Amino acid sequence: MTGNVGEIVKLALKAQTIALYAHTNPDGDTLGSTLALALALEKAGKKVSLFCDTPIPQKFDCLYGWDKFELPSKVVHDLAISVDCSSLDRLGQCVKSYLSARKQVAIDHHASFQRFADVCLVDSEASACAEIVFLVVKELKALSKETAELLFGAIVTDSGCFAFSSVSAKTHNIAAELMSYGIDASDIIYKVFRSTDKRQFALKIRALAKAKFFEDDKIAVMVFDKSDFEATGTEIDRTEGIINELINIDTVKVAFALSEVGPHHYKLSVRSKSPFNAAEIASYYGGGGHVNAAGCRVNGYVEDIIENIVRLAKDRL
Numbered sequence: 001m002t003g004n005v006g007e008i009v010k011l012a013l014k015a016q017t018i019a020l021y022a023h024t025n026p027d028g029d030t031l032g033s034t035l036a037l038a039l040a041l042e043k044a045g046k047k048v049s050l051f052c053d054t055p056i057p058q059k060f061d062c063l064y065g066w067d068k069f070e071l072p073s074k075v076v077h078d079l080a081i082s083v084d085c086s087s088l089d090r091l092g093q094c095v096k097s098y099l100s101a102r103k104q105v106a107i108d109h110h111a112s113f114q115r116f117a118d119v120c121l122v123d124s125e126a127s128a129c130a131e132i133v134f135l136v137v138k139e140l141k142a143l144s145k146e147t148a149e150l151l152f153g154a155i156v157t158d159s160g161c162f163a164f165s166s167v168s169a170k171t172h173n174i175a176a177e178l179m180s181y182g183i184d185a186s187d188i189i190y191k192v193f194r195s196t197d198k199r200q201f202a203l204k205i206r207a208l209a210k211a212k213f214f215e216d217d218k219i220a221v222m223v224f225d226k227s228d229f230e231a232t233g234t235e236i237d238r239t240e241g242i243i244n245e246l247i248n249i250d251t252v253k254v255a256f257a258l259s260e261v262g263p264h265h266y267k268l269s270v271r272s273k274s275p276f277n278a279a280e281i282a283s284y285y286g287g288g289g290h291v292n293a294a295g296c297r298v299n300g301y302v303e304d305i306i307e308n309i310v311r312l313a314k315d316r317l
């Protein structure tokens with residue numbers, strides 16, 4: 001861990017107005033962590049604002065306070081804290097608002113973290129940013145059923161429900177402490193990790209039916225294109241988790257999901273089994289992430305992109 005929990009808490013207690021930032025295309029980790037931190041800071045008497053440049057997907061309505069996020073504003077805050085952002089561009093359109101604050105703090109757990117803030121609290125060994133935020137919330141004496149639920153949901157999201165190699169004894173100790181606040185862990189896991197609907201089911205069937213396998217089924221690739229989204233009435237955020245069906249296949253070492261976000265423009269998600277490093281592939285394209293889960297954007301014709309990622313993966317098998 002680099003940085004000091006006490007220093008962050010001291011800074012926060014000195015500030016009157018605090019802006020918290022989740023990353024663009026938010027996931028359960030950035031949202032749960034940000035919301036738990038917001039509750040803790042509000043309890044300490046601070047005026048807290050929550051920002052995200054993307055509308056929060058409905059599936060996160062189980063996270064208490066999920067509807068409190070706003071689009072970036074011109075209000076200048078005493079303190080800005082980014083949560084789960086490895087670089088400034090993860091803030092999307094919120095960058096200006098973040099930089100306009102009197103002081104910047106970053107809390108993150110990516111190995112690729114770029115030191116863009118005045119004060120950084122980073123632990124690249126944490127399975128979720130929520131493991132770090134847990135320490136801050138605890139220091140603020142704000143652990144409660146509500147903050148525990150949010151932090152638990154965040155950890156479940158980023159740890160693949162405690163399955164990724166990033167999960168440590170510390171992760172489980174934190175989860176155990178959170179459970180001691182009387183949260184319904186099983187219900188949270190169902191809501192943030194398992195729950196789906198018929199539309200997503202239809203999207204899954206279409207994409208899985210087209211999945212391709214390479215190198216004796218060690219590499220798997222699936223594509224979500226515009227027609228898949230149109231036919232199923234879904235949007236890109238509903239692709240979340242479907243890639244796990246591929247990486248769960250016994251022979252598959254690395255799985256890719258390409259989601260069309262515009263003409264010849266794709267979001268690439270990478271999942272891997274250790275020791276295959278998913279982040280290496282994502283960083284080749286300027287993205288980043290973790291050993292078992294990473295992502296980036298790629299431009300080009302889908303056939304060319306597939307050829308390229310299969311080659312990159314083959315070299316690393």
Ligand SMILES: [Mn+2]
Pocket residue numbers: 029030084109128129158
């Ligand atoms: Mn995270």
